[in-house]
Structure formats: structure tokens, C-alpha cells
Amino acid sequence: MKWLKKGSVILSSLMLTVAMTATGCSSSNNSGNANSLQASSGGDSAAGGLKPYEVVMVFPDAPQKDNELVQNAMNDYLKKTYPDMNVTVKLNPIDWGAWSDKTNLMMASGDKFDTIFTADWLGFQQEVTKGALLPLDDLLAKYGPDIEAVEKDYHDPAKRGGKLYGIHTHQELGGAQGIYLDKALVDKYKFDLSAFKSGKVEELEPMLKTIKENEPGITPLVMPSYPLDAYYSSGTLDQIGNLAALNVKDTAPDDFTVTNMYSTPRFMELAKMTNKWFKAGYLNKDALTPGLDAWKKIQAGQGFALVGDMDILANMEIGSVSKSPNGSLKAGREMLQIPLNVDRLQTGKMTATMQAISKTSKDPERAMMLLNLFFKDKNLLTLFNFGIEGTHYVLKDGQIALPDGKTNNDVGFYHDIMWQIGNQMLNYTRVGEDPNKYQNYEKFNALVSGNPSRIFGFVFDPEPVKNEMITIDNANKAFVDGIKSGQLDPEENLPKLLEKQKAAGADKVIAEAQKQLDAWRAANGK
Amino acid sequence: MSTQKRTHPLIIAVLSLFSLACLIPFWLVLMISIADEKEVLKHGYSFWPQKFSFVAYQFLAQDAEKILRAYGVSIFVTVIGVVVSLFVTSAMAFSMSRKDFPLRGALSIYILITMLFSGGLLPWYLVYTRFLHVQDTLLALIIPGLIGGFNVIIMRTFFTNSIPPSLIDSAQIDGASEYRTYFSIILPLSLPVMATIGLFITVSYWNDWFTSLVFIQNEKLFSLQYLLNKTLMNASFLQSIANKAYSSTAQVTQPLESIRMAMAMIAIGPLVLVFPFLQKYFVKGLTVGAVKG
Numbered sequence: 118m119k120w121l122k123k124g125s126v127i128l129s130s131l132m133l134t135v136a137m138t139a140t141g142c143s144s145s146n147n148s149g150n151a152n153s154l155q156a157s158s159g160g161d162s163a164a165g166g167l168k169p170y171e172v173v174m175v176f177p178d179a180p181q182k183d184n185e186l187v188q189n190a191m192n193d194y195l196k197k198t199y200p201d202m203n204v205t206v207k208l209n210p211i212d213w214g215a216w217s218d219k220t221n222l223m224m225a226s227g228d229k230f231d232t233i234f235t236a237d238w239l240g241f242q243q244e245v246t247k248g249a250l251l252p253l254d255d256l257l258a259k260y261g262p263d264i265e266a267v268e269k270d271y272h273d274p275a276k277r278g279g280k281l282y283g284i285h286t287h288q289e290l291g292g293a294q295g296i297y298l299d300k301a302l303v304d305k306y307k308f309d310l311s312a313f314k315s316g317k318v319e320e321l322e323p324m325l326k327t328i329k330e331n332e333p334g335i336t337p338l339v340m341p342s343y344p345l346d347a348y349y350s351s352g353t354l355d356q357i358g359n360l361a362a363l364n365v366k367d368t369a370p371d372d373f374t375v376t377n378m379y380s381t382p383r384f385m386e387l388a389k390m391t392n393k394w395f396k397a398g399y400l401n402k403d404a405l406t407p408g409l410d411a412w413k414k415i416q417a418g419q420g421f422a423l424v425g426d427m428d429i430l431a432n433m434e435i436g437s438v439s440k441s442p443n444g445s446l447k448a449g450r451e452m453l454q455i456p457l458n459v460d461r462l463q464t465g466k467m468t469a470t471m472q473a474i475s476k477t478s479k480d481p482e483r484a485m486m487l488l489n490l491f492f493k494d495k496n497l498l499t500l501f502n503f504g505i506e507g508t509h510y511v512l513k514d515g516q517i518a519l520p521d522g523k524t525n526n527d528v529g530f531y532h533d534i535m536w537q538i539g540n541q542m543l544n545y546t547r548v549g550e551d552p553n554k555y556q557n558y559e560k561f562n563a564l565v566s567g568n569p570s571r572i573f574g575f576v577f578d579p580e581p582v583k584n585e586m587i588t589i590d591n592a593n594k595a596f597v598d599g600i601k602s603g604q605l606d607p608e609e610n611l612p613k614l615l616e617k618q619k620a621a622g623a624d625k626v627i628a629e630a631q632k633q634l635d636a637w638r639a640a641n642g643k
Numbered sequence: 644m645s646t647q648k649r650t651h652p653l654i655i656a657v658l659s660l661f662s663l664a665c666l667i668p669f670w671l672v673l674m675i676s677i678a679d680e681k682e683v684l685k686h687g688y689s690f691w692p693q694k695f696s697f698v699a700y701q702f703l704a705q706d707a708e709k710i711l712r713a714y715g716v717s718i719f720v721t722v723i724g725v726v727v728s729l730f731v732t733s734a735m736a737f738s739m740s741r742k743d744f745p746l747r748g749a750l751s752i753y754i755l756i757t758m759l760f761s762g763g764l765l766p767w768y769l770v771y772t773r774f775l776h777v778q779d780t781l782l783a784l785i786i787p788g789l790i791g792g793f794n795v796i797i798m799r800t801f802f803t804n805s806i807p808p809s810l811i812d813s814a815q816i817d818g819a820s821e822y823r824t825y826f827s828i829i830l831p832l833s834l835p836v837m838a839t840i841g842l843f844i845t846v847s848y849w850n851d852w853f854t855s856l857v858f859i860q861n862e863k864l865f866s867l868q869y870l871l872n873k874t875l876m877n878a879s880f881l882q883s884i885a886n887k888a889y890s891s892t893a894q895v896t897q898p899l900e901s902i903r904m905a906m907a908m909i910a911i912g913p914l915v916l917v918f919p920f921l922q923k924y925f926v927k928g929l930t931v932g933a934v935k936g
Binding site (some may be wrong): 417 | 681705706764765768769772806856857860862873874875876877
């Protein structure tokens, strides 16, 4: 019986230990843990770049069944084509929904990984502030010649404190906003679309009226993707913060006065128009319902027009009417698109899709070399984007198609994350897309980059007015969506909004933006 | 005057309303899951769709392997988790209920602290990944849920209140070891509390998706709830970024409304079945402190 007693003591103490670990996470072991582990498991990075090294690539994507297969194929290819680099990759996709939780934990706990996708809308600024990303200037100069070849002029927006933290994907440099129309209805009523040459969204009104009167059950203009949102900001403003902006419509090119974007005459004009349309019943009343997808309404045959971002086609002149391939696909019927505004080269766009290198990378040089390959090597890029030829795709007339009898769901590797990495102009197009898509991009880019925003490269640091920004956001919540969707009368509510913003410290934000902008201009000789 | 006790009609009315409030959403989810997608797009959600379609379930059947696997993971984790957790929780609670246990006070304070303050996400993550190295294993889904401070307290109170110390004394005078006492005397007397806490734990294991999110990378180990949650979160996330990403190459594929609801229906399954079997134990009731009614 004695062994039992002894055994029970051990067993109970064991259980107690387990229980202690499971109940509470004493915080004593967190500080310093990350550092010490990093140091112990680190090892020296090879100076000559000849020791084998695995680059862990972190990016948002739904997990693919054949992830490992593709990863192995990429490694075989890298080994064969670039034996000097001696590098392998590990693909570490993270679900979109889990992205912020997981990456935050990875960064905070010092997990080892090398490249990571980042963007201003995914917390780029916070990642830089936290010190999770490495400055890239030197690495880029040494190991990124092919990145520099296409992206050299576009680095400024991703700089913080004078250092570069992200590498922009080489792709279209902006967008175009305009109107999508259901072609069947346009033909039925023989609408004259040449009026849009003026670039004014107002020209839509008579058509909406006709549809409203003759087509019960069809919403003339489906929202959200508010006309104001899609059309106002890019067409009229160089945006700085949540309300600070330069009004570039009808102002001199050397005018750098920061104003409140909600106070411009054009905003009032468009808000009044939206409100009028809302009252006339041209707009859907449920525009503010969360999760509402305007395209689905068109797909269900309940909508005629939609204002939003356009497909980039060969001809992107304002007012030119063309069939929209992507729009038609999404709506399940033929859709026309008419661009009314083409973006200027904006700071925000350049930080919307980037690759960065993690502070925890053991060999940032090799990570940069790999990133560079994505800007140079079509085969590697294709492997990453489309998988293995024959298994995950076949080439049909130079376009990517699914192998016979396969669908996106069962092919094992199918995703649309081409926009996350590398030089897009090297990519294949998918069957159904315009085979000249990337030539169109080139043309479009020439158009956009020829018209840079007055403040291209200026990055506003919101830190000094952080509290004001939050209060302003709260004030905006009460009015902005209502005004944009046309449900609030702007004559009555816009002054109220401006007053609330003022109370929340709008003037301080604008003054701060002006101060930073002037300093930037002085430093950059603008 | 009849001596038969009659339930007050008001109570019946209130309880009926309450039951309805529980059932109606359930019914709505069921109906959307078998409604024709086009109808949902056109008329929104309705309690009786004009057109039925089982497309959503057929679609899920195509994905059956993934779902069945996730089902398996969830069931395995729940069963093992509940058994082990009940054992550990009751062992801890029992020790704490014993007046002759020297660390009683210290342990109580320790438990109390875990109830009041959490270590935060990061230390929690570090303990399991750096100290226990359980990430990407089923253990990562089981261990974090093993002990809840509140459950321990409920059990301790039960043991203190319903098991007279003299019972333990007499068992030990008769020669029963600690284990014998625990398994043969205490456990049979504690079935109500076991059933109650067991249900709590079952629900928390079954509904848990966050641990999968944090620790599991391997698709084969995803739990059912995480699979469901993932589908929903990805959809809403993709929708919210569709415009921000600026890129026209970013195509958004949305899971259909009815498929989401069908997944919800599938995930509810076993839990609905568990409850009736445990229900009889609830009649007796439990108390956390003070006097039991």
C-alpha cells in the first residue's frame, strides 16, 4: 500500500502543476521570453548567403489544399534556377478573418518569419510603430534591382521617419470611378450615354427617372458604394486625414491650403443631389444595412445602375462607354461601364498593397533576394499565383484555365492574390479576362502617373491629434453615412456635422495637417 | 377549493414567450438554409420561403470530407476535454473543500486571481507555444479549456455543503485510501454537480473557435466551429476590404447566404442532443454560496 501513497502524492502534485498552468497564465514568463528564445534559437545568419535558408512567407489567403505541393514545386524550381541563393520558401497563408489576431500574436511573441504582406488598411502604421518591420532601404539598394526597375519612383508613401518599410506591388497605380449600367435596360430605353462626356454623375438623373417610372421592382441606382464616396473624394480631393484634405477642384495647382473635406461646395452639391434622388425613390432604402452587397441586388435583377470603381480597360477616357468584363461577371448579365474620374497618383494607393520584411527574420538579405525574384521571374510568380501547370492550371492561348473537369473548389490550389506580391505585369491572365489586361494597366499607369497628386509622398502623422481624430470619427458616425446615402437632408445636417466636428477639434487637426504639410513642402522643395 | 397546485397563467405566458424567443431564430435559420438563393436575394429573409431548395446542403455535401473531419475533431476534443476537465476540476475542487488540506487558502486565492485577472492574450499564447509547445496539435485545443476558476468554485461549494466531513472520516477509518474515498464515496454523491459542470464544459469546448484560430495552422485539425466562423469572417472581411484594396484583380467570392445558414444548422447538431440527457440532474439545483433553496 505504501507505493500507492507515494504514487498518489506524485500524481496529485503533477495534476496540480497541470492545473496551475491551465488556469492561470502567470505573466512572469512573458517579458524577456521572446528575446531570450530568439537569441538561443537564432544562430548566425550566413554572411556569404550560402548556408541553406528557409524564407517563411506570411500572407493573407484561404488555406489551399495543395499548399505543400506548390511549396515543394517552388523549392525545386528555386534550387534548380538559383542554386547560388540556396533558399527555400515556406508558404504560410493566414485566413483573412484570423489575420489581425494571428499576425499580432506572431509579432508580439517574436515568432520567426521573413516576409509579410502589409497595407495601410491592415495596420501598416501600427506595425512600423511597434517595430515589427525592418527598414528596407539598404537591402533594397543591394538586393532589389528588379524591384527598383519598376517601383523606384513610388517608395515615398511607405516611408516612415525617412526609412522605407514596405515594397509596393507593381500593379495599376490607381483606379477609375464611374457608373455601371445594365445593358439590357440601356438598350430597351435607348438611353443616350454621350452626356457622360462631361464627367458629371448628375447626368444619370433622367435615366433614373425613366427606370423609376417604367420598371417597378427595379431600384434605379443601387447602393452602397455611394455616389459620393466613389466619386467625390478621388475626383475632388487630395485626402490627408479623416477630414483634412486639399480641395483640388477649381483651385490653383500651387494651392496647398488644407480644408475640411465636408465643407467644400462640391460635397454639398453632391450631397444635395443624393438626397434628392433618395427622396425621389431612385435609391434603395436599405443602403445602410451592414453586409449589403450592391452587386447581389443587380444579380437578382433588382437594380439598374451602380456607382463604383471601374475595371481597367484599354480605353479609360472619361465618358467612354464599354462593356465591363468584371462587372458582367459579378452581375451575371451584361454591364456597361462609363468612367467619370481617373485617380491621380495618390499616396494612399502606394501603401495599399505591400510586402515587408519582419524584424524576426534571421536573414533579411535572403528575404529581399526572394522578394526581388517575384519582380523578375515569371515562372516563380506563376507558381505562387496559379500553382503547378497541368495539375492546377493549363495554358489556353496564353491564358490560365482550369484543367478539364476541375472547378475552383476541387482543383486544390486556386486563389486570387496576384495583387499581393511582385510585378503584376509578368502575370498571366485568366481565361475570361482581357488578354491585354496588363498592357492596359501599363497604359493606364502612364495616364495616372502623369497626373500626380499635389502632395504625392506626403504622409500625415496622426499621433499629435490622435484623440481629436477619434472624437471626430464618432461625430462622423452620427451623420456621414446618412448624408452619403441621401437619407439626411444636407442643408439641415451638414452644418450640424461641421459644428460637431469643430467641437471635437477639427480645427486642431486641420492646423496640424497644415503644419506637417508645410514642413514637408519645405523639405521637398514643393 | 381544489388542493391541486396550478401554475399561474402569467408564468405560462412568460415562459411560452421565452421559448418562442429561443425557437424563432432557430426556425428562421433553418428556413433560410433551405430557401432558394434567388428568393433570399429578392425578398430577404422570411419565415416561410416561397421556393425551397436544398442546394446549400448539396453544396456542403461536396465539402463533406472537410466538414466530417472538423466534426470529428470537435467531438474528439469535446469528449476528451470534458472527461479530463471534469476529473481535474473535481480533483482540485475536492482538495480545496477539505478542511485538512494545508494549501487550501493559498489555492483558493490563486483560483480567485485567475477569475479576476486574465494574463492577457500574449502570455496565454506564449505559455502554450513556447513553454508547452502544443501548437498545431489537438492538445492545444484541449489544454486551454481544462480548468475554469468559476467551475472549481461551484464544485468546491457543492462538496463543502453536501458532503459531511464525517462521511470522509468514517470512510477513512474503515480503511479507504484517498482515491477510494474519492471514487467510491464522493463521486457517486456528486452526480448533479458533475452533470452541470459537465454541460458547461461541453458547451464551452463545443463552441470554442478561438483556440483553433490562434493555435491551429493545419487544416486537418480545424474544429467545426472554427470552420464555420472562418467562412463567415472571411466573407465579411473580404467584403470590407474589397474597396480598400483598390486592386481590380481582387475578386471577391462570397459564400451564399443559405450555405452559411446550413453550416450553422449542422454545427448545432450534437449539442441539442446532449441537453435532454443531462436535464434530469438540473432539477436538484446548485448554489454557489449561501443557502440552497
